[in-house]
Structure formats: C-alpha cells, structure tokens
Amino acid sequence: MKSARYKLLLLLPAVAVFVLFLVFPILIVLNESFHTFEPGRIGSVEGGPLTLANYAELFQPVYGQYFAQTYVLAICSSAVSIVFAFPIAYCIARAEFAWMQKASISAIVGLMFLSSLVRVYALELTFGSTGVLAPLMSIMDINTNSRLYINFVILAGLLQYCIPMSILILIGAIKNLNPRLTEAALSLGAPALAAHLTVTIPLSIRGIVSAFLVSMTLGVSAFVIPLILGRGRILFISNLIYSRFSEIANYPSGAAISIVMMVLALLLILVMSRLATSLERA
Amino acid sequence: MNVLELKDVTKKYGSFTAVENVSLELEPGKVLSLLGPSGCGKTTTLRIIAGFAVPDGGTVQIAGEDVGQLKPYERNVGLLFQDYALFPHMTVAQNVAYGMRYRGAPAAAIPSRIKQMLSLVQLGGMEARYPNQLSGGQQQRVALARALATDPKVVLLDEPLSALDAKLRLELRIELKEILRSVGATTIVVTHDQEEALSLGDEVVIMHAGGIVQRGAPTQIYQSPANKFVAEFVGRSNWFQVIRSGQSVAGFTSYITSDGVEIRAKSPPSGYNGGSDLCVRPEHIELIDSAAPEALRGAEHNSMTGVVLDVASLGPDVHVVVELPGKARVLAIRKNAGRIQGLAPGQCVRAVFSAADVLVF
Numbered sequence: 001m002k003s004a005r006y007k008l009l010l011l012l013p014a015v016a017v018f019v020l021f022l023v024f025p026i027l028i029v030l031n032e033s034f035h036t037f038e039p040g041r042i043g044s045v046e047g048g049p050l051t052l053a054n055y056a057e058l059f060q061p062v063y064g065q066y067f068a069q070t071y072v073l074a075i076c077s078s079a080v081s082i083v084f085a086f087p088i089a090y091c092i093a094r095a096e097f098a099w100m101q102k103a104s105i106s107a108i109v110g111l112m113f114l115s116s117l118v119r120v121y122a123l124e125l126t127f128g129s130t131g132v133l134a135p136l137m138s139i140m141d142i143n144t145n146s147r148l149y150i151n152f153v154i155l156a157g158l159l160q161y162c163i164p165m166s167i168l169i170l171i172g173a174i175k176n177l178n179p180r181l182t183e184a185a186l187s188l189g190a191p192a193l194a195a196h197l198t199v200t201i202p203l204s205i206r207g208i209v210s211a212f213l214v215s216m217t218l219g220v221s222a223f224v225i226p227l228i229l230g231r232g233r234i235l236f237i238s239n240l241i242y243s244r245f246s247e248i249a250n251y252p253s254g255a256a257i258s259i260v261m262m263v264l265a266l267l268l269i270l271v272m273s274r275l276a277t278s279l280e281r282a
Numbered sequence: 283m284n285v286l287e288l289k290d291v292t293k294k295y296g297s298f299t300a301v302e303n304v305s306l307e308l309e310p311g312k313v314l315s316l317l318g319p320s321g322c323g324k325t326t327t328l329r330i331i332a333g334f335a336v337p338d339g340g341t342v343q344i345a346g347e348d349v350g351q352l353k354p355y356e357r358n359v360g361l362l363f364q365d366y367a368l369f370p371h372m373t374v375a376q377n378v379a380y381g382m383r384y385r386g387a388p389a390a391a392i393p394s395r396i397k398q399m400l401s402l403v404q405l406g407g408m409e410a411r412y413p414n415q416l417s418g419g420q421q422q423r424v425a426l427a428r429a430l431a432t433d434p435k436v437v438l439l440d441e442p443l444s445a446l447d448a449k450l451r452l453e454l455r456i457e458l459k460e461i462l463r464s465v466g467a468t469t470i471v472v473t474h475d476q477e478e479a480l481s482l483g484d485e486v487v488i489m490h491a492g493g494i495v496q497r498g499a500p501t502q503i504y505q506s507p508a509n510k511f512v513a514e515f516v517g518r519s520n521w522f523q524v525i526r527s528g529q530s531v532a533g534f535t536s537y538i539t540s541d542g543v544e545i546r547a548k549s550p551p552s553g554y555n556g557g558s559d560l561c562v563r564p565e566h567i568e569l570i571d572s573a574a575p576e577a578l579r580g581a582e583h584n585s586m587t588g589v590v591l592d593v594a595s596l597g598p599d600v601h602v603v604v605e606l607p608g609k610a611r612v613l614a615i616r617k618n619a620g621r622i623q624g625l626a627p628g629q630c631v632r633a634v635f636s637a638a639d640v641l642v643f
Contacts (some may be wrong), residue, residue: 180367185352187332187361188381189432197356198380235302280371 026040026262033255043251054256063257070236071264074219077155078212081162082170085211089170090200094179105171108164119160120228127153129231150234157225169214173207174200202279209276213269219264237261283346285310285468286331286436291340293326300326302492303340308436313462313469315483319515320474323492328438328472330455332359345435358385360434364441366425368413373422374400375409381432399427401621402461418437419450426458430465437462437469443478455481476516480504488512505618511643513561519641520567520612521533522560534582534637541608546584559643567614569602572630588612590629604633 035044057063060134070078095101126132129144137144177200186196226236237257244254288307293301301323308314317325329335330342333354342350349357368377378396381528387395400406403423404595411419422442429437442458443451459482462469471482480500486588488503496508505512514521519574522545535549537560545560571585588604591611595601595618602614602625612633625631 178365178367180363180365183332183334183354184361184363184367184369184428185380186334187359188428189355189358189384190380191355191384192353194384199369203369218461 014138029258031256032251033259035252036232037252039248039250042249054252055260057253058256059262066235066237066240067264070220070238073151073154073158073236074216074222077158077162077219078166078215080155080234081159081166081215082208082211084159085163085166085170086201086208089167090174090196092167093171093174105168108167112161116161116224120157120224123153123157123160124228126227127156147233150230154226154229154234154260157229158222161218165214165218166211170204170207173204173210176207179205203274204280205276209272213272216268217265220261283310284308284343285345286470287341287343288327288331289341289343291327291330291337291342293323293330293335293337299492301330301337304489304492304494305340306487306494308468308470310468311463311466313459313467313471313482313484313618315471315473315479316489317473317476317479317483317486317516318489322489323482324472324474324489325440325516327489328440328470330374331436331470332438333357334362355384358432358435360429360432360437362422362425362429362437362439362442364444365415366421366445368421368428370413370424372412373409374411374413374416375406377413377424378428378431381428385432387432395431399431402430402465403427404457418446419454422446422454426461430461432468435468437467437483439471439473441473441475441478442471442482444473444475451478453608458482458570480516488515490515507641510559513641513643518613519561520560520564522562522610524558524560532582537642539608539610541606541610543586543608543610545640546582546637547642548621548638550642561641561643562612562635562639564601564613564615566635567604567612568605568634569614569616569625569631570634572632583634584637584640585632585634587630590625590627590631592627593625606633 003253032044033054034052036048036053037043038045092101092104093105113267124131125135127144128134131144134144137149140233181199181203182195185199186192190198220236221238222236223238223242226234227239228234241254241257241261244250244257284307284554286306288304288306291301291304292299292528304323304327306314306327316327317512318324326335330337331344333349333352333356337350341348344357344359369380372380375396379392379400382395383389396409397406400408405420405423405427408416408420408424413424413600416424422445427440439458443455446454455478462482471479473479480503483500485497486500486503487497488508490511496503496512498506501561502511503610504517507516513519522537522541524537525540527537527550528544530536530539533549534546537545537547539545539560547560569590588606590602591605592603593600598618599615600618602616603611604614605611614633
C-alpha cells in the first residue's frame, strides 16, 4: 500500500506542470471569454460584468462561414489522406523485405521534418497566381484567383502533413493484423478489393479513426497553411483567433472562439470513437 | 482424371531455392500428406497451389485447367490455415457464408448451406457466436466449415492440428478424417508432424530441401524408407555406422560397425558400395534374458548382450535403452503388457533382432 502511494508521488511533477501550464491558462482563457470588450482597449474591461455576448456573437452567419471553411477542408484533407495513405501503408507494412520497410518509414519521417514554411512557399511558388504553373492553369481556363482553386491549394498544403502522418499511424494498425486474414478472404473467392473492403479495412478501423482524428487536429489547427496559401481570401479559425488577439486585441472574443473550438474537438473525438466501436462489430 | 497436377514446379526466393522440380498428382477424393522439416518447401508448395506464390517454372493444373496465372480468388481452392484465420469481426455464420457469396451461391441457398456445414462439423446452434467466444477446437471446426462451404476442388490443410493440445489433437484428427471422407474432399495436408501426416494421408510425400524424396502409403514410408533422411525423419531408429562389410551368407551380410559390433543385414544389391549406415527400428529389437539359450542365433538373426541403462514407461510403450558392447546404445520399445517383467537399469539382457529388419543405406 505504502509503495503504491509513493508511486503516485512520481506523478506529481507531471501533474504540476500540466496544471500550471495547461489547465490554469485554459481557465484564464475560459474566464476571459465571459468578459465584455470595449473597442480600443487591450483585453477585457477590468471588473466589468460577465456576459455571454462573446458566444452569442458566434451564431452570426459570418462566423459560421469560418467554422464551415475550416472543418470542411479539414474533413476533406483527413478523408483524402486516409484514402491515399491506406494503400501505401499496406504496402509498407506487408513489404517483403525488412529493409524496404525501414527505408520507407525513414523517408516518411524525414518528409515530416521539412519546415512547414518551406513547403507552403514551395506550393505557392508552384501553384500560386504568379506560380510556375500559372500559365498552364490559364491555358486550361482555371482561374487561380477563384475561391475554389485556393481551396484546392490549401487542401494540397494540408495533405502534405496529413498523408505522411496517416501512413505512419496506419502502418502500425496494419502490422497488428494477421496477414492470413486477407489471404483467407482471397482463398474464399473475394477479389483483392473486396477482401480489403470486407476484412482488412474493417479490422483496421481503430487505426483509421486515429489517423483521421490526428489529421483533423492538424487540419483544424492549421495556421501557416491558410495564412499564406489562402492569400487573405480564405481564413481558418486559427487565423481568426490570431487576428482577434493580436490585431484588434479583442481578447474575450478570441477566447470564446478558442473555447468553442476546444469543445468541438472533444465532441469530434467522442463521436469518432463511438463510430469506431460500432463499426468494429458491424 | 487427376484433380491436381503439379509438373516440375520450381520457386526461388533470391538465391534460395524453396521448391525445385516438384511434380505431384492427386486423384479425386484422395488425401495426400506433404511431410517434411521446416524449410523443406512444403509450405511454399501449398502457397503455389493456393495461388499466393507464383512458381518460377513448371505448371499447376486444377481439374485439368492450367491455373498458373490465376489469382487465389480465381481458383476454387479451400484453405485451412494453421491459426485458422477466422474473421474476428464476423459471426460463425458470417464466416462460413463469406466464400459462398463470391463463389456464386444463390442467396436463397446460403442459410441452409450454413446450417448443413455447421452440422457437418458438429457446431449447430453456434451461428451467432463470434470467433473469440469459441474454444480452439471449435474455431478449427468453423475454419474447416468455411473452407468446405464453397465446395472447393482441392482442400489444403496447413498444419491443421498443430495449434491444439495433444488430447484434442487426437480427437480432431479422427473427426477431420471422417469429415474429409464424407464430403469426398481431395485434400493436401501440409505438416511437419509425422503422426498427423501418416494418420490423415492415404499417401504421404516426404519433402526435403525443396524436392520430393519419397511418395508412398504410410506403412510403406515407414517400413521401406527410400533413404537415410526418410528413415531418420519418420519414426525412431537406432543407427550404426558401418566401417567394413564382411562375409555374405544366403543373402545376408555381416557388417562391422564403428562401435565394433557385428550386425547381420540384407546384402546390398551388387555394384552398390555406398551402404555405410544401418538402421534398426526400436520395436524390432526384442529383449530376452541374457542367460537364455541362443536359440535365435543364425545367419538371419542378430543377438548381442548388453546392459540396461534406462527404462521409461510411457503408458502403452516401455522405452528401454540398452548399452551394447563397444558403448553403442540402442533404444528398444516393448509393449506394456500390464505386467512389467522387472527390467531395471544395470540388468544384463540379450538384444535380438532379425537381419531382415535391418535397413541398409
């Protein structure tokens, strides 16, 4: 009993750091989100009355657009990255030789070390309105200044992160799967695609959900990608929060948006893990 | 007509030759065991028949059709995996039904077929269970029902009983044989377990280093092994190394072994000079009282005195280790008749065996 209590003491430093640097600041943000703001000030009115106005304001359609913009693109990039990542992860996980596996994993990890700024500007230089491919786009009658086009470029930027991350997560999930299961399906007459759809994919659903959630987190919290590739025409919630805090110093509003994002993220995790559980026994 | 025909099948992995020039044919309804140590190429042969490995040379025919280029799902081969590979997210009924859909069974016929297959493997009423709710033996039966449900042309069993404990293994072996016979399945059993191979197979093929060493009925494999490898691999044996051969009398030759023991055995065929090993099966060695008169002495018998080193009573059999002159040790197996005649270590005995029972390689 005594030693169990001492073991709990070992948790103390981590808990202290967690409380001091995460829980406490978030509580400050939560508190700030209920305060009133007067234009021209930095932060909320001290001693001012508590209000729900900062949250009520978010129900205006213009905010809905920001949320929709962010979540639609994040969901698209997560879904697309799973579709792209799964076959690659499968091939790596089932590679015939160990060195192939190691080489591929190192390549993917290496890819993730590349600075985000470099990648984003590389995309901009290639696909931007003055980019290398701009003439080609104009030949194909694609308007590089249209919202749709910019959405695609941002999506490409998000996929650069989500695909490698999803591959790494899915490799683990697929390696845990008995390869005989897929072979059993094939020997029972299921063509390769059907065998994967009925056996491999349902049995790696946990991994798929994790990859999806991590991609969503990357997508929803993306800041540099929409900031540069969005060219001011498309902004994510992160950009909005940034401008609330830094540009107009409306701390309460920025705080309220942050809290809503956090709640949405938790809801997403809840829904996805419920979904995974029900899919597993489908 | 043969259901399955392999001709000169060869498979290489880099510089390693897994299977070399293997030819096999199998008549309908027959069970053939592929027996060999790990790495002998038996599993590769199975994977080639199933379509998971593409041979580098040779042809594979199933029911007269060349299947060399067909994908696993394009050949109707039933496969029972060593670890069963039941789909954990599907019920027993869904597992059994899985193959039927793809093999074109009419949807209306599936429920009755599931029922039929499950009663065949004595698992009626288990339809709604998930694999993790079943015992190892039950899982194996489900896997068998799933493999047989599509009415495959050839059934492949990969180490079918190795995952089960000894007692269950015996029960299921008998049951497996009955089921295979009742559906008339043309079957290949791949195993490294000789008991499994000899008991399940109508015929046994011994594989070694990627090739077939011997093919024959189980008794033939045991009684007249084609070479030293087969004799050593199948069953237990006592080995003597010959240093020179002596006189030949009436078809029997005396051999002097490296232990200095003289053993009489069949004369090698004329012109044969490789015979350098003698093999005696333990059950062919009879142990009698060393004081008994040498009634069995003659050109066709071997008789030598020795000292009992160890007696191990293993239920139906008693294993006796006897040290012969020159420190040669032999194992003799005698039936436990219920009254042990007081053999004990240190006792002097006479080991007697017929010269006709000695195998010469």
